[in-house]
Amino acid sequence: MSEYINEIEKLIHLLTYLPGVGPKNAERIAFFLANTSKDFKEDFISTLSSLSKNVRKCEICHNFSNDKICKLCSSTERDNSILCVVEKPQDLLAVEKSGAFRGRYYVLHKLLSPVDNILPDDIDVNGLINAIKRFGVKEVILALKSSVEGEATSILLFETLKSLKVKITKLATGLPKGGELEFVDEKTIYEAILGRKNFEN
Ligand SMILES: [Zn+2]
Structure with missing residues (x-):
């Protein structure tokens, strides 16, 4: 049986996928997030959710963009x-x-x-x-x-x-x-x- 409660264990697991984050740092960040204010958590969640919904790769240059074609590719200048x-x-x-x-x-x-x-x-x-x-x-x-x-x-x-x-x-x-x-x-x-x-x- 794991020594962590489910939510924290899952969060640690997800955080180890982040670049440069090893198991020890993942644990540190997970406990930091668990301990932080509800406002911070909500803000974090809504930012990530908006990133997932509204940020895509530009069809031409593959840079991140809010639109199908990014501002750099659509610029005439x-x-x-x-x-x-x-x-x-x-x-x-x-x-x-x-x-x-x-x-x-x-x-x-x-x-x-x-x-x-x-x-x-x-x-x-x-x-x-x-x-x-x-x-x-x-x-x-x-x-x-x-x-x-x-x-x-x-x-x-x-x-x-x-x-x-x-x-x-x-x-x-x-x-x-x-x-x-x-x-x-x-x-x-x-x-x-x-x-x-x-x-x-
Ligand atoms: Zn582009």
Whole structure:
């Protein structure tokens, strides 16, 4: 028999699915939530419920959006000739904040990682090709982290996009090895985008 009451046991179990949360931290958060005010709990529940009902992935770029097509994709003020591929929505925000880029985006949400069973078929390259065609993109910047997974994914995209006759570039070196784009400062991202280089496999 478990030493926890049902609700707390279930909550601990769910929390262990969160990134960076191990069993001990899951227990800490579960007891914190159990102990917090009713108002906080209600607010937490309604925020999560609204997230579940109202937040979806944009049909074009796959960034999170309240609408079928997100604000960035529906904006007429963006540069259609250039598209930046990022791993995560947080990376998109980091690039956007750098101010170095006013084009279109595409969010992969995952990187190639055979050890985690993320294989080439799991990367939505067709969605990227559709976005490139839709906007008439001339240059694709592969803004993925410089890890084994990031580099393998960049090569996969490069090989797949070769036939499209678009220029393919990657960020300039200077980003920390293996570093998550979302944690890199704006100035470094700005310089990495401005100093981007042709992608060569
Ligand atoms: Zn979009």
